[in-house]
Amino acid sequence: MFSEDQRDALQEITNIGMGQAGASIAAILGEFVQLSVPRILILRPALIGAALARMIGKEPVTAVRQGFHGELRGEALVIYGADQCRELGGLMGYAEELDEATERELLFDVSNVLVGACLGGIAEQIRTDIGFSAPSLMADRVPVDALLQGAAIGTPCALFVEVNFRLERRSFASNLVVLMPEEEILVIRAALDRFLESL
Amino acid sequence: MSTHLDSGRLADFVVDRIEVGIFAVDRAFTVTLWNHFMATHSRHPAEAVLGRNLFECFPELPRGWLEHKIRNVYTLRNYGFTSWEQRPFLFRFDHNRPMTGGVDAMRQSCTFLPVRDADGTVSQVCVTVFDYTDAAVAHAELARTVQALEGEKAAQRKLIDELENAHNQLLQSEKLASIGQLAAGVAHEINNPIGFVNSNLGTLDRYLGDLLRVIEAYQGVEAALPPAARAQVEAVKQAVDLGYLQEDVGPLVKESRDGLDRVTRIVQDLKDFSRMGAADRQWADLHRCLDSTLNVVANEIKYKAELERQYGDIPDIRCVPSQLNQVFMNLLVNAAQAIADRGRITITTGRRGDEVFVAVRDSGAGIPDELRTRIFDPFFTTKPVGTGTGLGLSVSHGIVQRHGGRIEVSSQPGAGSEFRVWLPIEAPDADPAAA
Numbered sequence: 001m002f003s004e005d006q007r008d009a010l011q012e013i014t015n016i017g018m019g020q021a022g023a024s025i026a027a028i029l030g031e032f033v034q035l036s037v038p039r040i041l042i043l044r045p046a047l048i049g050a051a052l053a054r055m056i057g058k059e060p061v062t063a064v065r066q067g068f069h070g071e072l073r074g075e076a077l078v079i080y081g082a083d084q085c086r087e088l089g090g091l092m093g094y095a096e097e098l099d100e101a102t103e104r105e106l107l108f109d110v111s112n113v114l115v116g117a118c119l120g121g122i123a124e125q126i127r128t129d130i131g132f133s134a135p136s137l138m139a140d141r142v143p144v145d146a147l148l149q150g151a152a153i154g155t156p157c158a159l160f161v162e163v164n165f166r167l168e169r170r171s172f173a174s175n176l177v178v179l180m181p182e183e184e185i186l187v188i189r190a191a192l193d194r195f196l197e198s199l
Numbered sequence: 200m201s202t203h204l205d206s207g208r209l210a211d212f213v214v215d216r217i218e219v220g221i222f223a224v225d226r227a228f229t230v231t232l233w234n235h236f237m238a239t240h241s242r243h244p245a246e247a248v249l250g251r252n253l254f255e256c257f258p259e260l261p262r263g264w265l266e267h268k269i270r271n272v273y274t275l276r277n278y279g280f281t282s283w284e285q286r287p288f289l290f291r292f293d294h295n296r297p298m299t300g301g302v303d304a305m306r307q308s309c310t311f312l313p314v315r316d317a318d319g320t321v322s323q324v325c326v327t328v329f330d331y332t333d334a335a336v337a338h339a340e341l342a343r344t345v346q347a348l349e350g351e352k353a354a355q356r357k358l359i360d361e362l363e364n365a366h367n368q369l370l371q372s373e374k375l376a377s378i379g380q381l382a383a384g385v386a387h388e389i390n391n392p393i394g395f396v397n398s399n400l401g402t403l404d405r406y407l408g409d410l411l412r413v414i415e416a417y418q419g420v421e422a423a424l425p426p427a428a429r430a431q432v433e434a435v436k437q438a439v440d441l442g443y444l445q446e447d448v449g450p451l452v453k454e455s456r457d458g459l460d461r462v463t464r465i466v467q468d469l470k471d472f473s474r475m476g477a478a479d480r481q482w483a484d485l486h487r488c489l490d491s492t493l494n495v496v497a498n499e500i501k502y503k504a505e506l507e508r509q510y511g512d513i514p515d516i517r518c519v520p521s522q523l524n525q526v527f528m529n530l531l532v533n534a535a536q537a538i539a540d541r542g543r544i545t546i547t548t549g550r551r552g553d554e555v556f557v558a559v560r561d562s563g564a565g566i567p568d569e570l571r572t573r574i575f576d577p578f579f580t581t582k583p584v585g586t587g588t589g590l591g592l593s594v595s596h597g598i599v600q601r602h603g604g605r606i607e608v609s610s611q612p613g614a615g616s617e618f619r620v621w622l623p624i625e626a627p628d629a630d631p632a633a634a
Contacts, residue, residue, distance in 0.1 A: 027274050093267025105285035109268070116277035134280040134308065 220328030537563025
C-alpha cells in the first residue's frame with residue numbers, strides 16, 4: 001500500500017500532528033497531556049475488532065463516533081473506560097453536579113476536542129481542510145470486541161490509526177481510533193508525495 | 200441588464216433569510232452577525248444586538264460553559280457542537296407549535312464554526328442554530344410508543360406464563376381426576392372379594408387352631424396305640440413332616456393376613472384418593488393433628504432425624520382431621536426416607552390472610568428437577584419395590600385439593616426439600632363432582 005518513504009512520512013506527519021494536538025488539548029484543559037506514539041496499521045475490517053481488543057483490553061467501554069469529511073473522509077472513535085470523563089467537567093466549564101444528559105454532553109464535548117485536535121493537527125501537516133459532523137454515541141458500556149459487531153464495513157481494507165491519551169495528574173485516559181476506507185489511502189498517498197516533495 | 204443579485208449579495212441574502220439561526224461573535228463575545236431567524240425568534244432585532252456583548256444581551260445564557268465552548272473553538276481552530284438531546288436549547292425561543300404544543304421551547308442543535316481570516320487566524324466564531332423541535336416531538340412520541348409496547352410485551356409475557364401455568368395445573372388435575380375415577384372403580388371391585396377372603400381367612404385361622412389342638416390331643420395318646428397302628432401313624436407323620444407343618448401353618452396364615460391388610464390399605468388409599476369419603480368436616484387444631492401424627496410415625500423418624508417444631512399462631516380450621524393426618528404422615532415419612540444417614544426435619548406452621556400452612560422440610564437428598572413434575576402422579580415412586588405404593592403424594596394431593604388447599608414443593612437436589620401445605624381456614628364445601 002505504502003512505500004517505505006511514504007510510511008515513514010505518514011508516521012512523521014502523524015507524530016507532529018499529535019504533538020500539536022497535545023498542545024491544544026493542554027491549552028484547553030490547563031493540564032499536561034501524555035500521548036502515545038501513534039500506531040498506524042492497514043487492516044481488513046474483520047480484524048479491526050480484534051486489534052481494538054488487543055490495544056484496549058477486555059473491560060467494558062463507552063464509545064463516541066464522529067465523522068469527518070473533506071479531502072480526507074472517515075470516522076474517528078473515542079473509546080473510554082468505565083469512568084468516562086466525569087472528572088473533566090470542571091475543566092470544560094461544567095457545573096460540579098452532572099445529570100445524565102449533561103454527562104453525555106460532556107462526553108461528546110471531550111470527544112470533539114480530542115478528535116478535532118488530532119485530525120486538525122494531521123490535516124494541517126498535509127495542508128488540507130476537513131470538516132466534522134456532530135459526535136454521536138456509538139455504544140454504552142459494551143465489551144470492546146462488540147463495538148464494531150454488526151457494523152457493515154464495506155471496504156476491503158482500512159487505515160487504522162490509534163493514539164492513547166492520559167492526563168498526567170488525573171486518572172483520565174482514553175483511546176482515539178481513526179478509521180479511513182481504502183480509497184482514502186490513495187488520497188493520503190498523494191498528500192504524502194506532496195509532503196515529501198516539499199521537503 | 201440582469202436584475203439578479205450578484206453572488207456576494209445573494210450569499211448575504213441567504214445567510215440573513217435562511218430558516219436557520221446564524222450569528223457570530225468575536226473574541227470579546229461582541230456580536231458581529233445576527234440573522235433574521237435569530238432576530239425574529241429572540242425578539243431582539245439586529246440593530247439592538249450587533250456590536251454589543253452577547254451575554255449582556257442575553258443574561259440567561261449559561262455564560263461560563265458557553266465561554267469555554269467558544270474559546271475551545273479558537274484554541275482548536277475547529278468545530279464545536281451541541282445537540283438538543285443533551286442540551287434542549289441554547290436560546291429559549293418559542294417553538295413553531297403555538298397551537299399544538301408538545302414541548303416548552305424550541306429544540307436546538309448548534310454548530311460552532313471557526314471563522315478564519317484571510318491570513319488563516321481565527322478571530323470570530325459563527326454559530327448555527329437548527330430548529331429540531333419537530334424531530335424532538337416525533338422522538339418523544341416514538342419513545343412513548345416504544346415504552347407502551349414494552350409494557351404490553353411484558354404484560355403478554357406474564358399472561359403467557361400464567362396461561363402455561365394454568366394449563367399445566369389443568370393437565371395435572373385432569374390426569375388425577377381420570378385416574379381417580381379408574382381407581383375408585385377398581386377399588387370398589389376389589390373391595391368385595393377382599394372382604395370375604397379376609398373373613399374366610401379369619402375363620403380358617405380359627406379352624407386351623409382347632410384342628411391343631413385335636414392333632415395335639417391325638418399325639419398325647421399315641422403311646423397307647425397298638426404297635427402296628429402306631430407304626431402306620433408314624434409313617435404318615437414322617438411322610439408329611441407333621442412337626443414342620445404344625446410350626447409353619449401359623450406364620451403362613453399370619454403372613455397372608457398381613458398381605459391382605461396391605462391390599463386393604465392400598466384399596467383404602469385408592470378410595471381416599473378419589474373421593475372425600477364419608478367423614479364429616481369439623482373444626483380442628485392442626486397442631487394437635489401434627490402431634491398425634493408424630494406419635495404414630497415416631498419410630499420411622501427417631502433414628503433418622505432431629506425433629507424441630509416451629510409452630511406459629513394458627514386458628515382452628517374446618518377440615519377432616521383424619522385425612523389431614525394421613526397427609527402429614529405421608530410428608531413426614533417421605534421426609535425421613537429422603538434422609539440417607541442422619542439429618543433434620545423441621546415442621547413450620549403459620550398463617551397468611553385466610554390461609555394457614557404446614558411446611559415439612561427435610562435436609563435430605565432433594566428432588567431432581569426432572570422428577571419434580573411427576574411426584575404427584577399416582578403409582579410414581581422412587582422407593583424400592585414393596586416399600587411404597589406410589590400413592591402417598593397423589594392421595595395427599597387429592598385430600599388437600601378437596602380441602603380447597605394446595606401443596607407447594609421447593610427442593611434443591613443435595614440440600615433437601617420442603618412440602619408446604621396451604622389450607623383455607625374455612626374450606627368451601629367439597630365440589631360434588633369430586634365426591
